[in-house]
Amino acid sequence: MSDLTITNIGTIVSGNITAPITPGDTIVIRDGKIESVGGSPGPDGVEIDAGGATVIPGLCDNHVHPVIGDYTPRQHQIGFIESCLHGGVTTMMSAGEPHTPGRPKDPAGVKALAILASKSFTNLRPAGVKVHAGAVMLEPGLTESDFAEMAAEGVRLVAEIGISGIKDADEAAQMTRWAQAHGMRVMVHTGGASIPGSGVIGADFVITVQPDVAGHTNGGPTALPLSDVEMILDQTEAKVEVVHNGNVKAAGAVAALLAERDELHRLVVGTDSPAGSGVQPLGVLRTMSWVSSLGGIPAAIAVAAATGNVANLHGLDTGTITPGAEADLVIVDAPLGSQADDALGALSIGDTLAVAAVLIDGVVRVRKSRNTPPPVRSIGIPQ
Numbered sequence: 001m002s003d004l005t006i007t008n009i010g011t012i013v014s015g016n017i018t019a020p021i022t023p024g025d026t027i028v029i030r031d032g033k034i035e036s037v038g039g040s041p042g043p044d045g046v047e048i049d050a051g052g053a054t055v056i057p058g059l060c061d062n063h064v065h066p067v068i069g070d071y072t073p074r075q076h077q078i079g080f081i082e083s084c085l086h087g088g089v090t091t092m093m094s095a096g097e098p099h100t101p102g103r104p105k106d107p108a109g110v111k112a113l114a115i116l117a118s119k120s121f122t123n124l125r126p127a128g129v130k131v132h133a134g135a136v137m138l139e140p141g142l143t144e145s146d147f148a149e150m151a152a153e154g155v156r157l158v159a160e161i162g163i164s165g166i167k168d169a170d171e172a173a174q175m176t177r178w179a180q181a182h183g184m185r186v187m188v189h190t191g192g193a194s195i196p197g198s199g200v201i202g203a204d205f206v207i208t209v210q211p212d213v214a215g216h217t218n219g220g221p222t223a224l225p226l227s228d229v230e231m232i233l234d235q236t237e238a239k240v241e242v243v244h245n246g247n248v249k250a251a252g253a254v255a256a257l258l259a260e261r262d263e264l265h266r267l268v269v270g271t272d273s274p275a276g277s278g279v280q281p282l283g284v285l286r287t288m289s290w291v292s293s294l295g296g297i298p299a300a301i302a303v304a305a306a307t308g309n310v311a312n313l314h315g316l317d318t319g320t321i322t323p324g325a326e327a328d329l330v331i332v333d334a335p336l337g338s339q340a341d342d343a344l345g346a347l348s349i350g351d352t353l354a355v356a357a358v359l360i361d362g363v364v365r366v367r368k369s370r371n372t373p374p375p376v377r378s379i380g381i382p383q
């Protein structure tokens with residue numbers, strides 16, 4: 001892999017919530033990893049001139065529902081993952097594969113599906129996007145040894161609880177303890193029902209289960225009362241998710257609540273797509289702009305909620321612009337015609353960012369987004 005340097009960067013947004021902006025104008029990449037940030041250009045290799053634009057970490061969508069490959073039967077759409085890459089997404093975390101045609105609902109079947117989806121996306125990255133799939137859908141009859149077996153085969157996620165056969169909070173809590181003991185991250189669906197078959201879940205259920213993430217607290221698509229979000233924050237350690245497929249007003253309210261409590265490190269962003277609401281290639285970009293503009297959150301913090309916070313939750317080496325991290329980067333800018341001067345300004349007034357380039361593991365995957373408006377600045381990327 002060739003070395004690469006990005007120069008002339010206007011703002012480096014780190015993805016790290018405790019220090020969201022890194023001083024300097026240069027990022028040096030070697031062997032697919034970030035070698036240095038802020039300092040002077042490397043001696044050789046390809047040079048990208050950012051033209052004063054902003055660089056953020058590759059976006060990590062904390063909530064997707066993939067199946068196998070780059071196809072979603074839910075909306076009969078091919079290429080949705082590649083389309084999301086053009087919205088700056090370089091990592092996707094599965095919240096379950098419920099849209100798999102004829103999906104099994106017995107213990108052997110859900111285990112097989114989780115292992116298959118996990119291994120399939122490990123072997124195949126659609127358009128280069130790192131899809132972490134194989135989130136087991138909990139069904140009655142699963143035992144602790146099933147979780148041990150799945151963990152040994154690489155399964156790291158439990159699908160949002162509430163959309164599968166386990167509806168009882170105590171049963172869900174027992175399986176959550178087993179999953180967490182084997183290193184899996186567990187999400188609970190919250191709020192109203194999403195599609196027929198899913199349930200209505202409030203704070204009491206989440207508090208009994210004690211998951212790693214309270215999924216789509218702004219609704220998937222119908223939001224919890226904000227008082228329930230407060231109870232979850234008070235009585236669990238869970239991260240709190242805000243998604244594109246939810247209630248827009250509630251997205252701002254949850255973000256503002258976290259800011260007021262000085263707990264923005266618990267905020268994670270996702271899309272919850274593909275779903276009934278469709279496929280949203282710009283869903284993470286738009287949710288960041290809601291969090292910032294409606295929640296009154298500094299734009300660089302909104303970026304961290306969709307990058308470093310998600311990576312931190314899942315123990316990934318992406319999501320931050322720090323030496324040693326995987327070189328998953330997005331060059332962004334204010335969209336042409338924006339009333340703001342730069343990317344962070346655009347987010348804070350509710351605009352959707354312009355994506356000028358996307359890199360995964362130091363390789364340029366997108367030269368100009370086919371889905372966002374064009375950037376104000378001109379960015380020089382050698383062929």
Ligand SMILES: [Zn+2]
Binds near residue numbers: 163
């Ligand atoms: Zn859900």
